[in-house]
Amino acid sequence: MSETAIKPRIEKIPLKEQLAQKLPVLLVPVLAAVGLIAIGNPASWLTLTVAGLAMGMMIFIMASGLTVVFGLMDVINFGHGAFVAVGAFVGFTVLAWLAGWTASPSVFMNLTAVLVAILAAMLVTGLLGLAFERVIVMPVYGEHLKQILVTMGGLIVAQQMIYVVWGPDELHMSRPEALQGSLVIGEAAIEKYRLVAVGIGLALFLGMRHILKNTKIGLLVRAGVENGEMVEALGYRVRRLFLIVFMTGSALAGLGGVMWGLYQETITAHMGSEIMVLVFIVVIIGGLGSVEGCFIGAMLVGLLANYTAFLAPKVALISTIALMVAVLMWRPQGLYPVVKAK
Amino acid sequence: MAENLLTLSGVHTHIGPYHILQGVDLAVPEGGVTVLLGRNGAGKTTTLRTIMGLWTASQGGIRFGDHVITKLSTPEISRRGIALVPEDMGIFTDLTVAENMILAAANGPMDPKRLAWIKELFPPIGNFWNSSAGTLSGGQKQMLSVARAIIEPRRLILIDEPTKGLAPAIIKAMTDALKELKETDTTILLVEQNFAMASSIGDTVAVMDDGRIIHSGRMDELVADVALQEKLMGLSLEAHQ
Numbered sequence: 236m237s238e239t240a241i242k243p244r245i246e247k248i249p250l251k252e253q254l255a256q257k258l259p260v261l262l263v264p265v266l267a268a269v270g271l272i273a274i275g276n277p278a279s280w281l282t283l284t285v286a287g288l289a290m291g292m293m294i295f296i297m298a299s300g301l302t303v304v305f306g307l308m309d310v311i312n313f314g315h316g317a318f319v320a321v322g323a324f325v326g327f328t329v330l331a332w333l334a335g336w337t338a339s340p341s342v343f344m345n346l347t348a349v350l351v352a353i354l355a356a357m358l359v360t361g362l363l364g365l366a367f368e369r370v371i372v373m374p375v376y377g378e379h380l381k382q383i384l385v386t387m388g389g390l391i392v393a394q395q396m397i398y399v400v401w402g403p404d405e406l407h408m409s410r411p412e413a414l415q416g417s418l419v420i421g422e423a424a425i426e427k428y429r430l431v432a433v434g435i436g437l438a439l440f441l442g443m444r445h446i447l448k449n450t451k452i453g454l455l456v457r458a459g460v461e462n463g464e465m466v467e468a469l470g471y472r473v474r475r476l477f478l479i480v481f482m483t484g485s486a487l488a489g490l491g492g493v494m495w496g497l498y499q500e501t502i503t504a505h506m507g508s509e510i511m512v513l514v515f516i517v518v519i520i521g522g523l524g525s526v527e528g529c530f531i532g533a534m535l536v537g538l539l540a541n542y543t544a545f546l547a548p549k550v551a552l553i554s555t556i557a558l559m560v561a562v563l564m565w566r567p568q569g570l571y572p573v574v575k576a577k
Numbered sequence: 578m579a580e581n582l583l584t585l586s587g588v589h590t591h592i593g594p595y596h597i598l599q600g601v602d603l604a605v606p607e608g609g610v611t612v613l614l615g616r617n618g619a620g621k622t623t624t625l626r627t628i629m630g631l632w633t634a635s636q637g638g639i640r641f642g643d644h645v646i647t648k649l650s651t652p653e654i655s656r657r658g659i660a661l662v663p664e665d666m667g668i669f670t671d672l673t674v675a676e677n678m679i680l681a682a683a684n685g686p687m688d689p690k691r692l693a694w695i696k697e698l699f700p701p702i703g704n705f706w707n708s709s710a711g712t713l714s715g716g717q718k719q720m721l722s723v724a725r726a727i728i729e730p731r732r733l734i735l736i737d738e739p740t741k742g743l744a745p746a747i748i749k750a751m752t753d754a755l756k757e758l759k760e761t762d763t764t765i766l767l768v769e770q771n772f773a774m775a776s777s778i779g780d781t782v783a784v785m786d787d788g789r790i791i792h793s794g795r796m797d798e799l800v801a802d803v804a805l806q807e808k809l810m811g812l813s814l815e816a817h818q
């Protein structure tokens with residue numbers, strides 16, 4: 236075969252395309268630099284940047300499941316916010332049970348309490364995801380309008396359930412001793428909890444990337460996002476894969492709920508639907524189905540929201556929507572468009 | 578003639594409101610190559626997709642070996658030993674060549690001997706092993722698609738127009754590879770428009786038109802019977818104009 240003599244051409248990806256791959260990543264430092272210039276004071280800038288990254292990480296945790304669910308099965312889940320709220324309330328209850336541990340001066344006991352709360356929340360929301368997928372989503376595969384209506388219905392039911400179990404009032408969710416207060420670096424005060432949130436978010440992102448790139452189930456998810464039929468023709472049950480992804484995404488939303496609750500320190504039954512506005516913006520900016528795009532989108536939204544809240548509080552929410560519009564004008568499919576076979 | 582490995586009897590397939598297959602009767606003898614010919618839009622791809630369970634037959638039955646597979650899901654059909662090389666090749670372009678192959682070996686790690694054989698059949702598979710499959714040329718993608726279908730031993734391989742849009746040199750390489758595959762006792766159902774290629778490799782032939790099989794028999798008989806060829810191929814020529 237004559238063409239086999241040709242050397243692998245993989246290095247020859249045109250410079251322009253390589254740049255196009257990297258460009259979205261560069262947006263984050265660029266935005267941070269613009270923020271520094273606009274804010275002027277490095278100490279305030281550092282505080283806001285850490286706050287923005289922390290917020291971005293939490294949004295990423297909540298959004299990552301949603302974007303893969305869409306990529307894999309074209310399912311639009313407007314009920315995703317329910318998992319956020321339920322996760323927060325379960326976390327609240329567990330932390331209340333463990334009040335002895337959260338009030339203890341031992342950092343270890345504090346963090347263990349948070350960990351137990353997170354695991355409980357993820358377990359409950361993961362199982363809730365299982366029920367949600369089987370009962371609500373499965374009957375409406377492939378029908379977008381019905382999906383929107385039915386998943387919104389699921390969200391309302393979940394909110395009412397929260398009223399029944401935890402009552403209609405907003406609850407105060409306090410951070411354990413070790414996560415209260417700030418670290419002072421130079422003139423900048425950085426809340427400890429935000430650093431923890433950045434750490435958890437980053438670890439999760441790297442873990443997710445590792446799974447998607449290096450495990451068979453990760454390969455199946457990526458292949459399934461591109462061409463689910465072909466994955467089935469190779470002998471894999473895409474529906475079962477999807478169920479696993481859906482449950483994982485729900486559990487991650489639960490994790491995000493606990494973290495968001497501890498961040499805001501108040502939780503309400505409709506906190507999920509409020510945060511979902513930002514989550515959807517992030518998923519759209521990133522490119523529906525792309526985990527990396529979702530991560531970058533979340534960082535951008537987190538930073539921009541915090542910078543504008545400081546510089547011009549009145550336009551804070553509008554600024555993230557403006558960001559989405561700008562990104563879509565530049566790349567109509569989002570930062571990292573996902574290849575689709577059909 | 579050998580036993581039939583696959584038999585379609587009176588298969589009807591609807592896609593949405595359209596009635597595409599209108600009673601397909603097709604027998605694929607074990608161990609040889611059956612070629613499915615027919616003009617564009619005759620229903621060849623739909624036939625392969627229906628066998629694979631990607632469309633479900635609304636009427637009629639599909640028997641594979643001793644079992645009826647008409648209502649089975651695609652993964653179940655695949656696990657019984659049928660592989661599909663789809664018309665669009667179905668390459669996962671976001672994955673590397675290696676990753677495409679790893680997924681194709683659904684029953685566990687790849688057999689190194691088989692992989693070595695495949696790399697001999699299709700040298701680009703080895704040469705581009707760690708490259709993104711999206712960067713492959715059309716011919717190389719086609720090779721990867723066939724390679725995926727044979728990385729594990731299969732009883733039946735459905736191949737949809739493997740020479741479509743390829744240069745003559747690559748068509749020859751693909752034909753040689755399919756001939757070698759044939760020697761391994763794999764049964765092949767091949768959709769092919771290139772009659773020269775089809776007749777060089779086929780043992781039996783079926784011709785489709787308008788969602789039905791309008792002729793079936795031995796390939797050598799069709800090759801010898803110029804009048805019949807003209808009648809059947811003329812039909813497909815007309816349709817091309």
Ligand SMILES: Nc1ncnc2c1ncn2[C@@H]1O[C@H](COP(=O)(O)OP(=O)(O)OP(=O)(O)O)[C@@H](O)[C@H]1O
Pocket residue numbers: 592593595597615616617618619620621622623624664
């Ligand atoms: N997804 C679909 N929706 C509607 N009609 C379809 C679909 N797929 C195929 N058809 C129709 O079914 C008929 C048969 O199509 P099919 O792809 O099976 O033909 P084919 O013999 O493979 O043709 P070709 O040689 O062009 O590949 C055509 O009329 C086509 O328009």
Ligand SMILES: [Mg+2]
Pocket residue numbers: 621622623664737
């Ligand atoms: Mg076709």
